[in-house]
Amino acid sequence: MDFSFSAEEEKFKQEVQELFISEEELSKAAKKEWNTGLGFGPNCWKILQKIGERGWLCPTWPKEYGGLGLSYMYRYIVVEQMHHFVDIYTTVGAGMAGPIILSHGTDEQKNKYLPPIARGEVEFVLGYTEPQAGSDLAALSIKAEDKGDYYLINGSKLFNTRAHYSQYHWLGARTAVIKPKYKGISLFIVDLKNTPGITISPIWSVGGTRTNEIFYDNVKIPKDSLVGEANRGFYYILEALDYERISTVAGLERDFKELVEYVKEKRKAGDPIIRQKLGGLAAEIESARLFALKVAWMLDNGRVPNYEAAMLKMKVAETEQNLVNTAMQIFGPYGQVQKGCRWAQFDGQFERFYRDSLENLITRGTSEIMRNIIAQRGLGMPRR
Amino acid sequence: MDFDLSESQNMLLDTAKKFLEKEAKGLARQVEKTDAGYSPELWQKIAELGWIGLVFPEQYGGIEGTFQDLVLLVEEMGKAVFPGPFTTTAISGLSILDHGNSSQKDAFIPALTDGELIISPALIKPDPLMNESIVHDQASMKNGKYLLSGTRLFVPFGHVAGRFIYEADTDKGKTLFLIDAGNPGIRCLPLDSIAGDKPCEVVLEGVEVSEEDIIGTPGKAEKIIKQINTRGALLESAYICGMLEQVLKMTVEYANEREQFGDKIGALQCIQHQCADMATDTDQVKFLTYEAAWKLSKGLPADKEVSMAKSWASDASRRVCLLGVKIHGGTGVMEEHDMQIYFRKAKAEELAFGDGDFHREIVATQLGL
Numbered sequence A: 001m002d003f004s005f006s007a008e009e010e011k012f013k014q015e016v017q018e019l020f021i022s023e024e025e026l027s028k029a030a031k032k033e034w035n036t037g038l039g040f041g042p043n044c045w046k047i048l049q050k051i052g053e054r055g056w057l058c059p060t061w062p063k064e065y066g067g068l069g070l071s072y073m074y075r076y077i078v079v080e081q082m083h084h085f086v087d088i089y090t091t092v093g094a095g096m097a098g099p100i101i102l103s104h105g106t107d108e109q110k111n112k113y114l115p116p117i118a119r120g121e122v123e124f125v126l127g128y129t130e131p132q133a134g135s136d137l138a139a140l141s142i143k144a145e146d147k148g149d150y151y152l153i154n155g156s157k158l159f160n161t162r163a164h165y166s167q168y169h170w171l172g173a174r175t176a177v178i179k180p181k182y183k184g185i186s187l188f189i190v191d192l193k194n195t196p197g198i199t200i201s202p203i204w205s206v207g208g209t210r211t212n213e214i215f216y217d218n219v220k221i222p223k224d225s226l227v228g229e230a231n232r233g234f235y236y237i238l239e240a241l242d243y244e245r246i247s248t249v250a251g252l253e254r255d256f257k258e259l260v261e262y263v264k265e266k267r268k269a270g271d272p273i274i275r276q277k278l279g280g281l282a283a284e285i286e287s288a289r290l291f292a293l294k295v296a297w298m299l300d301n302g303r304v305p306n307y308e309a310a311m312l313k314m315k316v317a318e319t320e321q322n323l324v325n326t327a328m329q330i331f332g333p334y335g336q337v338q339k340g341c342r343w344a345q346f347d348g349q350f351e352r353f354y355r356d357s358l359e360n361l362i363t364r365g366t367s368e369i370m371r372n373i374i375a376q377r378g379l380g381m382p383r384r
Numbered sequence B: 001m002d003f004d005l006s007e008s009q010n011m012l013l014d015t016a017k018k019f020l021e022k023e024a025k026g027l028a029r030q031v032e033k034t035d036a037g038y039s040p041e042l043w044q045k046i047a048e049l050g051w052i053g054l055v056f057p058e059q060y061g062g063i064e065g066t067f068q069d070l071v072l073l074v075e076e077m078g079k080a081v082f083p084g085p086f087t088t089t090a091i092s093g094l095s096i097l098d099h100g101n102s103s104q105k106d107a108f109i110p111a112l113t114d115g116e117l118i119i120s121p122a123l124i125k126p127d128p129l130m131n132e133s134i135v136h137d138q139a140s141m142k143n144g145k146y147l148l149s150g151t152r153l154f155v156p157f158g159h160v161a162g163r164f165i166y167e168a169d170t171d172k173g174k175t176l177f178l179i180d181a182g183n184p185g186i187r188c189l190p191l192d193s194i195a196g197d198k199p200c201e202v203v204l205e206g207v208e209v210s211e212e213d214i215i216g217t218p219g220k221a222e223k224i225i226k227q228i229n230t231r232g233a234l235l236e237s238a239y240i241c242g243m244l245e246q247v248l249k250m251t252v253e254y255a256n257e258r259e260q261f262g263d264k265i266g267a268l269q270c271i272q273h274q275c276a277d278m279a280t281d282t283d284q285v286k287f288l289t290y291e292a293a294w295k296l297s298k299g300l301p302a303d304k305e306v307s308m309a310k311s312w313a314s315d316a317s318r319r320v321c322l323l324g325v326k327i328h329g330g331t332g333v334m335e336e337h338d339m340q341i342y343f344r345k346a347k348a349e350e351l352a353f354g355d356g357d358f359h360r361e362i363v364a365t366q367l368g369l
């Protein structure tokens, strides 16, 4: 048993930290941009490229595709520092699409997509959800017809968040109408910037985050857009979701520390209710951090974190809820006022989080779905 | 023992339901973006329906209902998240009725029940640790007049109020004033807030008021303020109760419609249990609120019961709305869905007239601790 980083990992962590510290202005600007809810702005791209330049966005990938051939613990370390300094902790390209291209893509696809992902130059938008297919992803119905020398796509997607600034759509589409439904799904990469017939229209969340509806109207995409084998898309999607469940609580730890300092400053440190709440939160955040470390460690040791990743995802989202809620409780009536108001604490940051954090309970698998996974895969309990 | 409503209460609620369904659909969303933050036209209409005058004597344009009736009406408003200064105007009016002199009653209560005058309690003093640059409290005498300065926060609908209820520490001790909001020494700034319900910062600088503006006995403000806060807390509980009933209804309807994995999500026991918890929480709020209202209507001591109701309501408002959001999935998080309005509003209601921690403390004190 050992709960510390190795000397090399520790050294690497310092190096990563030093980048963000030397790029303090840029990090802050990127964080600010990201927290507008509009997605990546110019500063976000810039900091991603600084990270990418060093091979840190995808440190586990082979060198030929822009990685460093390092273990998952190194990725964890980067993700943690990114979360701490800019709130963005990965890209969809580096975290979900890339790993699937790496394991199931053609050489051509690998050469085309992986290096720019690793350099932080391109982003993918997850194209899974549809009005009738949320938790039940296998119910998706957008149609991809094989027309011999191209695929013809018709249908729509809902809540595809990064569509308005991503270059590529990571699209799950139906290629066969069969039972079980999941055996008729394929994965495609669609060039959003250069393909006619695609309409992207905004939807706003209560947290002020922009997400989108995407409409495909007789859209032709080349045959080599297909990822892996036809009709095996659902397996890849599940695999990619497991990658995306790699997470960190570094941003929560940072906010928690600030909250503790605030409580001292405002002379509320003697309040027994606040003490209890903060004491409980500290334990909750630390346990979530250990979940995150365990998942990274398991991946490095060839173990499959199937239920552990679900526990991590659920616990991070729920801990975030608890943190934001505790902060709001501590602020009392001052918690309700928004950014820009002189009575707002932390310039209204927690007021926005209070609204925006709801989405983490729902995206990437709801807490109920995570609990199903923990019970069924983890505890071996029967499926319904 | 009787958990049923009276015939007149049933009639009142029947009218209220129909009216709110017809007039208030989507209203909360619309008015949030306006400067007023409520609908002055509907305000006139509810005055005509006798709602603003509900608990006031006939001689002042009221219809002599009980506090319990008021609680039931506010609950209906909560279902529709009906926006406006209704509860705070009612409790302000009641303190004039209970403690004002006859010329104050004649001057203000008929205007209030008519819908012409909005009165708002401006009683929350800023915590100096939150922001240092404020106008500090001062009350001095000059030529037989009081000169008041001070800052009050989170004044509900302060920007449309005609009068404020304001407390100042005078030579005679803590004294309550009914201040003309049009006084040139007053500045009122609506604050952007999570619920979009325009809590205001009200600043007084050298505001001249006379003895005629004092409510009740000089030096005896605390008792009246406590009464305002007790009534306010209970009406907020009633409003929350209505909101939660509506959230539960919306959520159960959604769960019974939405299909995933080839079945209604409402058929899943985990969703059923969440809905069952929402229902139980909501009924807890409801009966605690009703009992406290019954006690207040009978003139019985009700501090403990009111604080039990508001402490439960404050926390249930968060719990129930959070479950409502979750069961709606991604849809519930979107701006265009009503669910999020309830979620945001719940935060404001949780805080108004004391949050859960605040009221549990009162309950503990009432237990003799």
Ligand SMILES: Cc1cc2nc3c(=O)[nH]c(=O)nc-3n(C[C@H](O)[C@H](O)[C@H](O)COP(=O)(O)OP(=O)(O)OC[C@H]3O[C@@H](n4cnc5c(N)ncnc54)[C@H](O)[C@@H]3O)c2cc1C
Pocket: A125, A126, A127, A128, A129, A131, A133, A134, A135, A136, A158, A159, A160, A161, A162, A205, A209, A211, A359, A362, A363, A364, A365, A366, A367, A368, A369, A372, B258, B260, B261, B265, B268, B270, B271, B326, B327, B328, B329, B330, B331, B333
């Ligand atoms: C802000 C935001 C951004 C998003 N971004 C993206 C994106 O970029 N790309 C993308 O593809 N999708 C995205 N999504 C969609 C997200 O992944 C889905 O909302 C999520 O999977 C849930 O699906 P749903 O909304 O249809 O809810 P539903 O699946 O309809 O769920 C409704 C309720 O039923 C429960 N439920 C459903 N099935 C079960 C079950 N079997 N057991 C127990 N409970 C169950 C759920 O937990 C939930 O409480 C985003 C969503 C949001 C809110």
